[in-house]
Structures are given as structure tokens and as C-alpha cells.
Amino acid sequence: MPLLREKEGLELIVWPEDRECDRSWLLDNIPGATGVLATLSNKVNEEFFEIAGPSLKVVSTLSVGFDHVDLVALNKHKVRLGYTPDVLTDAVADASVMLALMAGRNAGAGVTLVKEGQWPKFNWAPFFFCGPQLSPTSFTPKRTMGFLGFGRVAQATLARLAAFGITHCIYTGNPASSPDTALEERLKEQHKLQGIRRVDLDELARESDVVFVLAPGGEKTRHIINESFLRKMKKRSILVNAARGTLVDSDALAKALEEEWIWSAGLDVVEGEPKITADHPLLKHPRCVIVPHIGSATFETRLGMTTLAAKNLLAGISGEEMPSEVEVSKYV
Amino acid sequence: MPLLREKEGLELIVWPEDRECDRSWLLDNIPGATGVLATLSNKVNEEFFEIAGPSLKVVSTLSVGFDHVDLVALNKHKVRLGYTPDVLTDAVADASVMLALMAGRNAGAGVTLVKEGQWPKFNWAPFFFCGPQLSPTSFTPKRTMGFLGFGRVAQATLARLAAFGITHCIYTGNPASSPDTALEERLKEQHKLQGIRRVDLDELARESDVVFVLAPGGEKTRHIINESFLRKMKKRSILVNAARGTLVDSDALAKALEEEWIWSAGLDVVEGEPKITADHPLLKHPRCVIVPHIGSATFETRLGMTTLAAKNLLAGISGEEMPSEVEVSKYV
Missing domain, CATH: 3.40.50.720 (NAD(P)-binding Rossmann-like Domain)
Structure with missing residues (x-):
């Protein structure tokens, strides 16, 4: 001002x-x-x-x-x-990592459980409230991060995830252009990755442990994450959207969570926001964690x-x- | 089994x-x-x-x-x-970073707002729902992470934070021993830090942008984070506890949040857990985000x-x- x-x-x-x-x-x-x-x-x-x-x-x-x-x-x-x-690259990359962690670790349901005074009734057992781990373990030595769109925010998110020990990166790009092998080589070395590769949507869905939606909005990308994409994802995979709500079909995602095609979702944006009322299908699912478009906040x-x-x-x-x-x- | x-x-x-x-x-x-x-x-x-x-x-x-x-x-x-x-080192380090991000970015209040169907009434303005950024910016080029206790989990947390661009690390150690300069040199180079230094509690409180409580519980460390410590912290600093609830005086923390001595807190553990009922003083504050001891979950x-x-x-x-x-x- x-x-x-x-x-x-x-x-x-x-x-x-x-x-x-x-x-x-x-x-x-x-x-x-x-x-x-x-x-x-x-x-x-x-x-x-x-x-x-x-x-x-x-x-x-x-x-x-x-x-x-x-x-x-x-x-x-x-x-x-x-x-x-x-x-805003760094702020959104920070938020993207936060959402991946929150979705994996049941943080939405955890916050609500404590807030509502239900912790005393929470029956601890070794595998209660567990989720898939972001960083690799001896049981899951390969951790593949997938990026739908591989611009500034995606690359800054990858840089942060590398420190969690993730091993592979796959991403989609404009099919009209050829992959930037110099960029891939640089990122592979810089982040000590075992592999980095441009893939099509099908492989992105099938191979990713976390899919980060970080592409532009608009008509061309509307509902690019649809039922067909979600059905191909791994059962313990996570969807993060920190780009635009229009990229993800909310009804398909609600179904994917309900029928356990995927593990969970972390959303900073939802189609039709801010008009997301308490009866929205995505709000019913405990493994869908949503924050009110605060990526750059x-x-x-x-x-x-x-x-x-x-x-x-x-x-x-x-x-x-x-x-x-x-x-x-x-x-x- | x-x-x-x-x-x-x-x-x-x-x-x-x-x-x-x-x-x-x-x-x-x-x-x-x-x-x-x-x-x-x-x-x-x-x-x-x-x-x-x-x-x-x-x-x-x-x-x-x-x-x-x-x-x-x-x-x-x-x-x-x-x-x-x-x-459990990696799982708790993942959770520690998650809590630092959640506390900084109002994720607890954000999740609750969306869940309760309040997003439509959320009046967007450029500085609404903002918090301090974890990664550095041109306005905040120096980002100092403080560790109360500097064992395996703290060092794994530091490794992750380094990828967010943090510049300085300070930590407390057993005063009876001398600082491990070889370890400091190694970490400084590995994580491209501008500085790493063992400090006393007073300096840890005064200098940290985020204080990570990662020390053992028990009588010796009970309420080591007390009113005196919290009063010394920066106004926009964050307290993360992923160790034991006993380390933090909950009443003092509630007062610190209420009177804005610090910005926010991210807690995986609370003294007296799981008997944390809805009337607990820490549950009243929107900037206190609590998850039900899921650090290794x-x-x-x-x-x-x-x-x-x-x-x-x-x-x-x-x-x-x-x-x-x-x-x-x-x-x-």
C-alpha cells in the first residue's frame, strides 16, 4: 500500500x-x-x-x-x-510437504479427535492410527514421488522431499516437448535420487507413493484427476492438491477414499471453494484433510x-x- | 506375533x-x-x-x-x-517437521474451519490466516532451528529442515560434556548451514525460530519448558514437542499462547495424556495444534x-x- x-x-x-x-x-x-x-x-x-x-x-x-x-x-x-x-514458490512447496505428511499420518482426524476431547477414549494399540510413512524404511526402501506438472513449485517440493530420503521422482510434462535430460541429470545428482523420469498419466498413477498435483488450472486440466486415474493408484498412496481445485474431480476422489482405492488425500484447494459446506462429500471422510487455500499464506x-x-x-x-x-x- | x-x-x-x-x-x-x-x-x-x-x-x-x-x-x-x-527415528522426525509446518501455517484451525463448514464464511484478505514461513525469504533470510536435546531424532529432523533452506542450528546438550566439534563440522557441511552451535537454555529460547523439544522425559527434565523459557522466546516463534508431555508446563504454554509471547505450538504429546479432555487449557487456543501421540505411528x-x-x-x-x-x- x-x-x-x-x-x-x-x-x-x-x-x-x-x-x-x-x-x-x-x-x-x-x-x-x-x-x-x-x-x-x-x-x-x-x-x-x-x-x-x-x-x-x-x-x-x-x-x-x-x-x-x-x-x-x-x-x-x-x-x-x-x-x-x-x-510464492517456497511457501507453496512448504505447504505441499505439510499436506503429504498430514494426509499420511492421519493428522486431520488426529486434530479433530483431540479437539473434541476424545483422546481419553482413544484405545492405543500398536497399529492404531497408523498410516504409510513418507520416509523410506527397511520394509519400503523405494519411495516414489509423482508430480503432475513439474514447474517451480514441484521442483521446490522435490528438493524438500529429498531430505526425507525419497528415492525416485516421476513427473508429467507437456507431451509436445521432449524431456529435459540435463535438468533430470542435475536433479538426480543434487537430490541423490536413484531415478527421475518423465512419464505419462497412467504410469504416474500406478507408480507414485504420493501424487502432487501442481499444474495450472483452467479448462484444459479440468478433472485430470478423475475416477480412471484414481483407480490406478496404489492402495497406500496419497493425493496432494496444492494447485487448483478444478484439477481434481471431488466426487471421484470421495469414492476413491470411501472404497479405499487410495490411502488418503491432502487438499489445499477444492473445486467450488470457498463454497464448501459441511455436507460436501469430501468432508465426510476422516482420511481427507483439507485446509482453506493457505498454500501461499x-x-x-x-x-x-x-x-x-x-x-x-x-x-x-x-x-x-x-x-x-x-x-x-x-x-x- | x-x-x-x-x-x-x-x-x-x-x-x-x-x-x-x-x-x-x-x-x-x-x-x-x-x-x-x-x-x-x-x-x-x-x-x-x-x-x-x-x-x-x-x-x-x-x-x-x-x-x-x-x-x-x-x-x-x-x-x-x-x-x-x-x-522410530525417521517416523518421529517426519512428525516433528509436520508439526512445525502445521503450527506455523494455522493448519489446526484450518482443518477445523473447513470441517465445520465455515469455509464459505471465510473472508479472504491478503494477510488472513497467515503465519510465519518455515523456509527463508528475502524478509527473513536467517532461519534458526533450536533443539532441546540433540540425539538421533533431532539430527534426523535437522536433516529434513535443511532442505527447507534453514540457515542456523542451535542445540542444548549435557553441560557436563564438551561440544562435539567434529559432529558440528560434519553437520554444518552436510546441511550447508551458516552456523551450528551448542547453547544454553536461555539462548535456545531467545534465538530459535522453532524450538523442537526432543529430550528424554522423567523427573530431571520435567517442565524444562516453563514460563521463564517461554517468555524469552521470539513473538513469531514456534514450540514443537514430539518427545514427552512432561517436558512442557501446559499451563505456562497456554498463557504464552493467550498472551502472544510466542506464535504457536505443535504438540504430539501433552502432560497427563491421554486424559486430555475438551476443557484442557491448551485446547482452547486456535494456534495450538495437537495430535494424539502419533510420532511413531x-x-x-x-x-x-x-x-x-x-x-x-x-x-x-x-x-x-x-x-x-x-x-x-x-x-x-
């Missing part, structure tokens, strides 16, 4: 409440704007651009993802798009994101080079 | 229920026993030895800790003690522990060398 407030010649209109901005307020206030700083919950679509009008030069989103932005409409209206990559990272978004906005307004601009031409 | 059942000439008496064994059943069944396989919840004290009688050669505990065993009484009755170190580790405990028992009965025997003479 100081960056924006202290900018000379800038008229600043700020949503006054400490919650997501109402659509009607947004549409009432964007006509004639030169730039708009938006968040994931603001649909930036044809309606948005038409109401904003031809003065609009830049939209700066406080997120690394931009599936809430209609890129075709943006391009048509000759508006530039700023985003906040890199600054650390003070330090959100300060980094807000600073970058403000800088993108100012650069876009004055027609200068933006610190982080989406290359829209690559997508339309 | 197969190891014990298939042992010729062994009469096996097994508690028939899938919960902790009743004291009265235990005392009714140990007279004349040659060996007893016990768990943390079985007090192995003078009463136990007197009732078991002179036939008792070995107690094999299914745990790495043995503060439930009266070593003076054990020694007096010339009984040997088996335990299960090493096999993975299938693989519990199988490793039960196998080792059975082997210790059999070796003790036949007077052979035990795979893992407590050197009782060091403690009495």
Missing part, C-alpha cells in the same frame, strides 16, 4: 473492507481505470473489460495462477497482465506478493517493463 | 483386547513370567517386579523412551531392559518396533545378547 499511496499523480480507489471485494463494487469502480489490482476471486472477463473501458492498460493479479483471467478478452482489449510467480510471502503486484501495476500504468508480466501471446 | 508364537517351549499370555492393557490384568498375569513385553502405558515399578517374582529376566518395552520403567527397581531385581531405538515403523521388541524379549529370555538393550548401569 505505501508504494501505491506514495505514487504521485495516482488516484487510488481501494475496496474498504477486509474481505473479498463485491463484484458490484468492482464493476461500479473500474470504469475509466488505468490499472486494476485483482485477486483470484475477481473474474477478469469480457464484462470486466467492457465496463472498465479503453483507458485500462494493466491488470495486476495477486497470484501466480491466472485462470480467473480471460486471456483472449485481455488480448483483444490490449491490456497487459502482471502476476506474482517465484515469490505466510506473512513474508504475502508481503512479497503484494509488493510485486503493486510494482507490476505501477509499471503497467506508466508503460514500463513490468517485473513479472504474463506473455499473453504464448496462450492465445 | 509370529516370532513369539512360533518359538518352541514358550508359553505365551497375550492381552486379548485391541486397547491398552488393564493394570489388574497385567498384575494377575505376570507372576512367574520370564519375560514381559510392555508399552509406554504400563508402569514398570517396584510393585510390578515384586508381583512378577524372581523368575523375571527381561522387560522389553515397545518404545525408545523408558521413563515408565523404574530403573533402580529393575536393577535391584536383576532384570534386563530391551527398548526400540533407531527404528506408521505401519512400517510400528512393524519395525514390534519386531525388535519381540527379538529383545526372546534374547532376554534365553540369556543371549539383545539387539537393543538399555545399559542400565549408566542410569542408576
Whole structure:
């Protein structure tokens, strides 16, 4: 905020409440704007651009993802798009590892059990409340981490998991490109892996002990984790989604948990969030642990994101080079 | 169980229920026993030895800790003690990292919020639900992990944290011994740390971003984390206890959270567990995340522990060398 407030010649209109901005307020206030700083919950679509009008030069989103932005409409209206990559990589990687551990170790059910005062009734026995171990043991010397999408966050997550002793990494990539063998060699050596390989979806499902969903959202990837994928997964495997809710078919996942095709799931995002009410099928299962989209929610990272978004906005307004601009031409 | 059942000439008496064994059943069944396989919840004290009688050669505990065993009484009755170190190191280190992440990222409150169907009412704002980030950022380039006790689990926890980019490690050790500089040098290089140093309790409290309590329980360490220690900690620091509940004064911790001396706490153990009812002072605080003593609760580790405990028992009965025997003479 100081960056924006202290900018000379800038008229600043700020949503006054400490919650997501109402659509009607947004549409009432964007006509004639030169730039708009938006968040994931603001649909930036044809309606948005038409109401904003031809003065609009830049939209700066406080997120690394931009599936809430209609890129075709943006391009048509000759508006530039700023985003906040890199600054949230570590926070989301931390959260991804946390969710893998929580899902494996029954942490959701554990927290609830203690919170509800049920611990005194908890009958201890050697295999009660057990789950599959993330780090390898003599019984499970091979631990394979699978990544659906292998960008910055996935690689930062892999780096953390390596220290838990995981042995193999598999990942999916754009089938149109060939695998980056130099990257694979570097990661294999750096993380002392026994193997790293690009695979197809089928093998990702069959071989992974944990599948980390870390691909972009949008129509192309909608429900890429569906019943067919989940049915192929190992019985003691874990699904982690720290990307976008749309990638996972919630009904299929609820069925997978109910019928024990997989062990558990750790979700930072759910399709249709935040409208996830207590009767949602995923909330019924004790081995589905869900946190409310907090992947990047650390003070330090959100300060980094807000600073970058403000800088993108100012650069876009004055027609200068933006610190982080989406290359829209690559997508339309 | 197969190891014990298939042992010729062994009469096996097994508690028939899938919960902790009743004291009265235990005392009714140990007279004349040659060996007893016990768990943390079985007090192995003078009463136990007197009732078991002179036939008792070995107690094999299914745990790495043995503060439930009266070593003076054990020694007096010339009984040997088996335990299960090493096999649970990785599982507890995994859980320690999980608790540090959960405490920092409001995962306890997050799980509860979603579970109770409150996500739709959750008003998103850039700094809502934020916590301090475990991995370093440009705003917090120095991240110091503090260990109260620096044994196997602490070192395995450090190895995992190193991959999150933490920069400094401080730890407490037995003041009677001098610091192990060779170990420090090795760990510093291996984990690419900027610094590693043995410190006193005062410095551990003042300098740590996360304090990991990983020391043995018992009278000597009771309430070592007390009001005085907690008052010295940083405002955004985190306390993790994956050792024994007795090490932390729960009332002092509740006050520390209430009055915001520290940011949050992640506990696998609480003094007086499992009798932690819903009115326990620690359960009132949203930033105190508690799981029901699941540090070693993975299938693989519990199988490793039960196998080792059975082997210790059999070796003790036949007077052979035990795979893992407590050197009782060091403690009495």
C-alpha cells in the first residue's frame, strides 16, 4: 500500500473492507481505470473489460495462477497482465510437504479427535492410527514421488522431499516437448535420487507413493484427476492438491477414499471453494484433510506478493517493463 | 506375533483386547513370567517386579523412551531392559517437521474451519490466516532451528529442515560434556548451514525460530519448558514437542499462547495424556495444534518396533545378547 499511496499523480480507489471485494463494487469502480489490482476471486472477463473501458492498460493479479483471467478478452482489449510467480514458490512447496505428511499420518482426524476431547477414549494399540510413512524404511526402501506438472513449485517440493530420503521422482510434462535430460541429470545428482523420469498419466498413477498435483488450472486440466486415474493408484498412496481445485474431480476422489482405492488425500484447494459446506462429500471422510487455500499464506510471502503486484501495476500504468508480466501471446 | 508364537517351549499370555492393557490384568498375569513385553502405558515399578517374582529376566518395552520403567527397581531385581531405538527415528522426525509446518501455517484451525463448514464464511484478505514461513525469504533470510536435546531424532529432523533452506542450528546438550566439534563440522557441511552451535537454555529460547523439544522425559527434565523459557522466546516463534508431555508446563504454554509471547505450538504429546479432555487449557487456543501421540505411528515403523521388541524379549529370555538393550548401569 505505501508504494501505491506514495505514487504521485495516482488516484487510488481501494475496496474498504477486509474481505473479498463485491463484484458490484468492482464493476461500479473500474470504469475509466488505468490499472486494476485483482485477486483470484475477481473474474477478469469480457464484462470486466467492457465496463472498465479503453483507458485500462494493466491488470495486476495477486497470484501466480491466472485462470480467473480471460486471456483472449485481455488480448483483444490490449491490456497487459502482471502476476506474482517465484515469490510464492517456497511457501507453496512448504505447504505441499505439510499436506503429504498430514494426509499420511492421519493428522486431520488426529486434530479433530483431540479437539473434541476424545483422546481419553482413544484405545492405543500398536497399529492404531497408523498410516504409510513418507520416509523410506527397511520394509519400503523405494519411495516414489509423482508430480503432475513439474514447474517451480514441484521442483521446490522435490528438493524438500529429498531430505526425507525419497528415492525416485516421476513427473508429467507437456507431451509436445521432449524431456529435459540435463535438468533430470542435475536433479538426480543434487537430490541423490536413484531415478527421475518423465512419464505419462497412467504410469504416474500406478507408480507414485504420493501424487502432487501442481499444474495450472483452467479448462484444459479440468478433472485430470478423475475416477480412471484414481483407480490406478496404489492402495497406500496419497493425493496432494496444492494447485487448483478444478484439477481434481471431488466426487471421484470421495469414492476413491470411501472404497479405499487410495490411502488418503491432502487438499489445499477444492473445486467450488470457498463454497464448501459441511455436507460436501469430501468432508465426510476422516482420511481427507483439507485446509482453506493457505498454500501461499505466510506473512513474508504475502508481503512479497503484494509488493510485486503493486510494482507490476505501477509499471503497467506508466508503460514500463513490468517485473513479472504474463506473455499473453504464448496462450492465445 | 509370529516370532513369539512360533518359538518352541514358550508359553505365551497375550492381552486379548485391541486397547491398552488393564493394570489388574497385567498384575494377575505376570507372576512367574520370564519375560514381559510392555508399552509406554504400563508402569514398570517396584510393585510390578515384586508381583512378577524372581523368575523375571527381561522387560522389553515397545518404545525408545523408558521413563515408565523404574530403573533402580529393575536393577535391584536383576532384570534386563530391551527398548526400540533407531527404528522410530525417521517416523518421529517426519512428525516433528509436520508439526512445525502445521503450527506455523494455522493448519489446526484450518482443518477445523473447513470441517465445520465455515469455509464459505471465510473472508479472504491478503494477510488472513497467515503465519510465519518455515523456509527463508528475502524478509527473513536467517532461519534458526533450536533443539532441546540433540540425539538421533533431532539430527534426523535437522536433516529434513535443511532442505527447507534453514540457515542456523542451535542445540542444548549435557553441560557436563564438551561440544562435539567434529559432529558440528560434519553437520554444518552436510546441511550447508551458516552456523551450528551448542547453547544454553536461555539462548535456545531467545534465538530459535522453532524450538523442537526432543529430550528424554522423567523427573530431571520435567517442565524444562516453563514460563521463564517461554517468555524469552521470539513473538513469531514456534514450540514443537514430539518427545514427552512432561517436558512442557501446559499451563505456562497456554498463557504464552493467550498472551502472544510466542506464535504457536505443535504438540504430539501433552502432560497427563491421554486424559486430555475438551476443557484442557491448551485446547482452547486456535494456534495450538495437537495430535494424539502419533510420532511413531506408521505401519512400517510400528512393524519395525514390534519386531525388535519381540527379538529383545526372546534374547532376554534365553540369556543371549539383545539387539537393543538399555545399559542400565549408566542410569542408576
